[in-house]
Amino acid sequence: MNTIAIIISILILFIIGFIFLKSQAKKNVEITIQENEIKSPKVTYIQISKTEKGKVNFQDDYTFDISSITKRKNKLDILTTFQNNSSKHIRIEIIKTVLSLNGKEIVGDHQLKEMTMGTNDIILKNTILSGGNLIRNIYFSDINSQEYNSTDTLKIELLINNAPYTLENSFGKSTVDKVKVIEE
Known part of the structure; x- marks a missing residue:
């Protein structure tokens, strides 16, 4: 019973960590796109x-x-x-x-x-x-x-x-x- 609880808690932590990393990756991509915008000359x-x-x-x-x-x-x-x-x-x-x-x-x-x-x-x-x-x-x-x-x-x-x-x-x-x- 304890091993099942440990496995479930590790699985939940893994899912939370994955979701957190995925949200951080999206923020990095958006920032990179904004920094590399090319401005057209007038x-x-x-x-x-x-x-x-x-x-x-x-x-x-x-x-x-x-x-x-x-x-x-x-x-x-x-x-x-x-x-x-x-x-x-x-x-x-x-x-x-x-x-x-x-x-x-x-x-x-x-x-x-x-x-x-x-x-x-x-x-x-x-x-x-x-x-x-x-x-x-x-x-x-x-x-x-x-x-x-x-x-x-x-x-x-x-x-x-x-x-x-x-x-x-x-x-x-x-x-x-x-x-x-x-x-x-």
Whole structure:
């Protein structure tokens, strides 16, 4: 009789302990989920005041367009699109990028940010097939401007098949119409 009472009391203690541990595990999971919530950054847009509308810049058989502009803190990321309208494959090498913003000229960083690329990868990433496109990001630092207009200009000095070219496009003649601002 005593052994049955001891077994029942051990069983009851075991059940109570199991229920207690299960309730503690639920609390830990809820706390963990709350601590790891990802907050979305605040995104706003600044309209580019366009007084001029025109076609994308054509020079010989090569098109250059400003596809999008993103501002994060004091850095500006301009996504550019090069199009090869010629009948030949071309290879480009960007030499220098200059942004003229509200009368101030800023030199940009046009280097590829993919650190694992080898020499052959870089050559392939700079090749544009006939009728093809090439997309590049150009980064500008120390940008405090909150106003953008159609006369702001991006100038790119580059080599196309080892021949020097200077392509220039203003915000007014590009397809971009607003600047995406990401606040963290």
